[in-house]
Amino acid sequence: MAIRALKLASLAAAASSIYLYGNKFMDPNDFGVVRVGRAIATTAVITYDYLTSLRNVPYGSEEYDFLKSQVHLRSAERLRELCCANRGTFIKVGQHLGALDYLLPEEYTRTLKVLHSQAPQSTRQEVEQVIREDLGKEVLLLVVKQIFPDFEFMWLVEEAKKNLPLELDFLNEGRNAEKVAQMLKNFDFLKVPRIYWELSTRRVLLMEFMEGGQVNDKAYMERNGIDVNEISRNLGKLYSEMIFVNGFVHCDPHPGNVLVKKCPNSGKAYIILLDHGLYQVLSESFRMDYCRLWQALIKADMKRVQKYSQRLGAGELYPLFACMLTARSWESVNRGIDQSPVSASEDVEIRSNAAAYLPQITQLLNNVPRQMLLLLKTNDLLRGIESALHTRASASSFLNMSRCCVRAVSTYQRSKSRSLYRRVHISLTEALSLWQINLYELFLWLKGSRLGNWVIAFLSRMHHST
Secondary structure, eight states: HHHHHHHHHHHHHHHHHHHHHHEEEEOOGGEEEEEEEHHHHHHHHHHHHHHHHHTTSSSSSSSHHHHHHHHHHHHHHHHHHHHHHOOTHHHHHHHHHHHHTTTTTTHHHHHGGGGTOOOOOHHHHHHHHHHHHTTTTHHHHHHHHHTTTTOOOOOHHHHHHHHHHHOHHHHHHHHHHHHHHHHTOOTEEOOOOBOOOOOSSSOOBBBBOOOOOHHHHTTHHTTOOOOHHHHHHHHHHHHHIIIIIIIIEOOOTTTTEEEEEEEETOEEEEEOOOOOEEEEEOOOHHHHHHHHHHHHHHHHHHHHHHHHHTTTGGGGGHHHHHHHHHHHOOOHHHOTTTTSOOHHHHHHHHHHHHHHHHHHHHHHHHHOHHHHHHHHHHHHHHHHHHHHOOTTTHHHHHHHHHHHHHHHHHHHHHHHOOOOOHHHHHHHHHHHHHHHHHHHHHHHHHHHHHHHHHHHHHHHHHHOOO
């Protein structure tokens, strides 16, 4: 493998020299091989650092934990420098990684979070070069495929080719912004910037300026009297509505694109949704299978979890698929993901298994529908926000999802039924299901309130006295 890599590196260096000689005024970063070479070199340095720094240190000792933390930090800083140097898609990947608080070591997420709000600015020439390079990511993947024959991420090329033109078409972004604002107009806590069409083109988008704190900045919310539980709950409502009910999903909710602000006059906290370039449109059949899968996950109905996971392409890897969707252990999935919050031990198990099951994860990502890839990315980003706010796996988020799933499935069933009796029956069943969810939510509220505790204590005393 080393000889193969050396041959590729020599060929790349020679090609770079010839190309740059003929383009004297071109920045070396304009040539894709330079960026590829920088990425490979950074990966090699990080790998070498881990191998040598921890080689002779007893595993599990205090010294090992200290040195591992230092290596994590150095490696994260190298990745950040790589993202800033290569820009383009590397910034996007770095932003995503910086949001994975529940999965990656804290040294990585803390270091990469800077890319959410302080990414390097680009000139027009650099933006145009990003277009050429992102459409040419096939070169990078082919090189990696030659060095590592087991590398199975060629589907990234097709996804990049499909999504990049949409993200770079500002008129498309403006239309998406207006569509989602109209679609979610009933949520009075949502703000979407207004588009000034008379001053916008495919390459220039002028919109209303809005500012606020990042949605994962818990300290900002506490300073400004914003309830983190309310924000987390409302963000879950937005995305449940987009995914399950409308099938039109904002797919880049990293903290730099989701802001929060409290109105000084009314005292109401708002969520501001930015960057509307990338949306996923879900087909009706996919959306229904996804709804029913989440209903099965919430009810811990393992037979239906298997059925709908397999309908979504998971095959025999459906347990892994369920764990990836929920970011919970298989034991928690079987017990019921709404029954208990994520424990520290479960967090460690999830992080460990993510590395151990990488080949199976790769296989799964190649098998699921392409619509699922952006939803998985969206799920990761949303869980990263919940983790930062310490609101992860709250019962209210599952209740909101349940409501949206019930409404979506009922609407679909009514649309397919020609019988008036059948449509009435579906509507009554829907109303009963929503009433049961509301009743359960009331029970949880009473259980956690002073009044509820007082009632429970009173009944307990009455029981013991009898």
